[in-house]
Amino acid sequence: MKQSIRSLVGGGLAGVAILAAGLAGGAAQAQDKAPIKAATLLDFTRVYTFLTDEYSQGQQDYIKLLNMEGGIDGHPVELIVRDQGSQPQQGIALYNQARDEGAIFFDFLSTPVANAVMPRANEDHLPMMTFAHGRADAIDGKLFPFVFPSAAIYRSQAALLLKYMDEHVGGLKDKKIAFVHIDSPFGREPIALLEAMAKTKGFTLKTFPYAVPGTEQSAAWTDVRRFRPDQVIIWGAGPGQAVSVRGAISNGISPKSIYSVIWLSETDMRSFQGDAVVGVKRFTAVNTGADSAILKRISEKVVAAGKGTGDAKVVGSTYYNIGVATMAIMAQAAKQALADQGEPLTGDKLKAGFEKIKDFDAEGLMPALTITADDHQGGGWGRVSEWDGSKWVPLNDWGHAYQDVIWGLVREDAAKAAKAAQETKK
Numbered sequence: 001m002k003q004s005i006r007s008l009v010g011g012g013l014a015g016v017a018i019l020a021a022g023l024a025g026g027a028a029q030a031q032d033k034a035p036i037k038a039a040t041l042l043d044f045t046r047v048y049t050f051l052t053d054e055y056s057q058g059q060q061d062y063i064k065l066l067n068m069e070g071g072i073d074g075h076p077v078e079l080i081v082r083d084q085g086s087q088p089q090q091g092i093a094l095y096n097q098a099r100d101e102g103a104i105f106f107d108f109l110s111t112p113v114a115n116a117v118m119p120r121a122n123e124d125h126l127p128m129m130t131f132a133h134g135r136a137d138a139i140d141g142k143l144f145p146f147v148f149p150s151a152a153i154y155r156s157q158a159a160l161l162l163k164y165m166d167e168h169v170g171g172l173k174d175k176k177i178a179f180v181h182i183d184s185p186f187g188r189e190p191i192a193l194l195e196a197m198a199k200t201k202g203f204t205l206k207t208f209p210y211a212v213p214g215t216e217q218s219a220a221w222t223d224v225r226r227f228r229p230d231q232v233i234i235w236g237a238g239p240g241q242a243v244s245v246r247g248a249i250s251n252g253i254s255p256k257s258i259y260s261v262i263w264l265s266e267t268d269m270r271s272f273q274g275d276a277v278v279g280v281k282r283f284t285a286v287n288t289g290a291d292s293a294i295l296k297r298i299s300e301k302v303v304a305a306g307k308g309t310g311d312a313k314v315v316g317s318t319y320y321n322i323g324v325a326t327m328a329i330m331a332q333a334a335k336q337a338l339a340d341q342g343e344p345l346t347g348d349k350l351k352a353g354f355e356k357i358k359d360f361d362a363e364g365l366m367p368a369l370t371i372t373a374d375d376h377q378g379g380g381w382g383r384v385s386e387w388d389g390s391k392w393v394p395l396n397d398w399g400h401a402y403q404d405v406i407w408g409l410v411r412e413d414a415a416k417a418a419k420a421a422q423e424t425k426k
Contacts, residue, residue, distance in 0.1 A: 033071075035078045036334055036345055038063075038105040038327075039098035041113070043086035048110060050238035051263070051319040055109060056081060057310040058323025062294070064302050064309075072331055073338045075345070079327075084108065088116035099124060104347045105330055109133055111186055122146045126347040127333070127354060131326050132262055132285065136189060136406075137413045139377035141355070146347070148354050148376045150329050150369065154261065155406045156380030157283040158190035158233065161259045162197055163401035164281075164384045165231055172201040178224050180217070180244060181235035183209035190235060190261075192409050197402065214240025221247035230257065237263035242271050245280060255279035259384075265318045269387050277387055281395070284385040286325045286366040288392050290316035293363035294324060318392070321365065328362040329354075329369065367398035380406065 040059055042052050063079045071077060080098050084091040091113030095106060106121065106128040108114045114134040121128045122144060130138055130149045138147040152160070166172045179194055181187035191207060198205040208224055210217040214236045224232065224247075232253050234244040241264050248258050256279035264282045290299050295316055303312050314320050337345055337353030354376075359368040367381035380400040385392040 033074045033076075034344070035076045036072055036105075037078045037080060037098075037101065037103040038107075038330060039080040039082070039095070039103040040107045040109075041080075041082050041084050041091060041094045041098065042108065043110045043113070044083040045085050047086040048238075051265070052109065053310065054314045054317055054319035055323040057308075057314060058320035059107075059327045060309040060323075061298050061302050061315070061320075062324045062327040064307055065294070065298050066327070066331055068301055069297075072334045075334075075338075077331070084110065084113050086110040086112055088112050092116055092120065095120065099126060104345065104350055105129070105334075107131070107326060107330075111135070118144060118147055124347065125351070127350050129326055129330065131322065131329075133186075137410045137417070139375060139380075139407075140410055140414065141373050141376045143414055144376070145373075146351055148371065150326070150354075150371065150376070150378055151285050151366075152283070152380040152382045152400070153377055153406075154186070154189040154235075155193040155409065156377065156400060156403070157261055157382060158193050158235075159197070159380070159401040159403075159406060160382050160399065161233060161281075161283055161384065162194070162201070163399070164396065165259070166201065168395070169231070172197075172203040175203045175230040176227065177203050177205050178208055178227055178229035178232045179205060179235065180208045180210070180220055180224060180232060180248075182212060182214045182237070182240060184212055186237070187235050190233075193402070193406060194233075196405050196409065200405075210236075210240075214238070215243055217243050217247050221251045224248070224253070225251040229253075231259060232257055233259045233261075234264075235261050237261075241265075242268045245269075245272070245277055249276065255387075256281075259283075262382075266391070267317075275389050278389045280387045281384050282387075282392070283382050284318075284392065284394065285382050286318075286321045287364070287394075288316060288318050288321055288385075292365045294328065294365055295321070298324070325362055325366050328365065329357070329360070332357055332360050332362075379403070 044052050063077050067076045082094050084094050095117050111133045114130050127146050131151045136153050136155055138144045139149050194205050206227055208220040210220040232248055255277050258280045260282035262283045269277055302308050333353035336356045337349040341349045354371050355373045357371045361368045369378040371378045380403055381398050383398050384395045386395050
């Protein structure tokens with residue numbers, strides 16, 4: 001049964017949903033009730049290829065485990081997996097198709113596609129997750145009632161990195177911090193937060209953009225060297241992140257002074273020889289490795305049994321575990337919805353289930369998540385991890401930082417958007 005993600009997506013899309021549910025086998029009552037359909041419409045072919053295979057593999061393996069263990073209150077989960085190529089119009093078309101097939105939950109892992117679909121999801125009353133992607137103001141449940149980031153947005157990630165610097169590496173006051181970023185909406189997302197904190201904490205911030213796709217950064221790093229920063233934050237994704245690390249080190253930046261957004265993987269770090277990048281730090285949203293209870297059961301019941309979706313070597317990796325976490329959160333919301341409101345499960349009931357999630361850590365896989373009707377981010381929790389030469393090692397407990405500043409920026413964004421909408425109507 002073991003197949004690659006690309007062969008499943010490319011070789012018969014309808015078969016993916018059937019496969020995910022069908023592997024429930026003889027699990028207790030997992031086939032007794034109507035299936036719950038969830039659509040993960042991802043980018044397997046264009047922009048996010050550096051992570052999507054592992055992420056989707058984690059999602060699919062978790063759903064297989066869930067179905068083996070009885071589904072959600074006896075309901076098997078059918079996972080619809082399709083490729084939108086990070087193209088908004090294709091994403092909208094696939095969203096409409098999956099909606100018409102009965103899907104009540106959506107994940108896109110593509111900011112352009114997620115942003116394009118958000119108004120439709122709100123109109124259709126169908127929850128969608130924007131874990132580590134999408135727009136910052138989606139954390140406001142009043143503005144976007146059916147959109148659930150369910151994890152620290154990029155501003156919250158940058159805030160936690162700053163807090164770590166402030167508490168563990170000599171403070172922020174009178175320091176110089178370089179923010180080296182891809183010149184895209186994603187890359188620019190944390191700048192407003194960094195600028196606000198520079199005023200409050202008394203550090204000097206300078207930004208150094210580089211062009212998409214991020215494979216050429218030499219000019220930016222030459223300028224960073226002249227700035228002589230105390231700490232450097234790198235903000236990119238995919239191959240460009242390894243380019244950033246290499247650029248920093250070749251321009252005299254110590255690995256211990258390099259901090260990254262969540263998108264810095266084991267594969268990125270293992271491309272370096274020896275201990276060249278030991279000490280590089282990043283924001284972490286979920287634990288890595290296969291030691292948590294859910295990962296142990298996936299390894300035993302799914303992977304070892306020959307039912308895994310892809311390469312067993314990636315089980316426990318950063319992107320695989322994030323995929324597992326997203327589906328565990330969705331399943332918890334559905335479980336809560338059915339317990340509170342009964343069958344049939346609808347988009348409105350699932351939304352209410354998300355907003356009842358309290359202290360959910362997916363059996364130790366991630367920080368305890370509490371989502372409310374107002375806060376769809378869940379508090380912005382995470383931690384800082386450091387590369388030790390072979391793996392990411394946590395440096396602190398789960399925590400969050402400067403959420404009052406972040407929410408202030410979100411409200412400012414909302415006010416600007418509302419004003420722009422009024423001007424457009426005139």
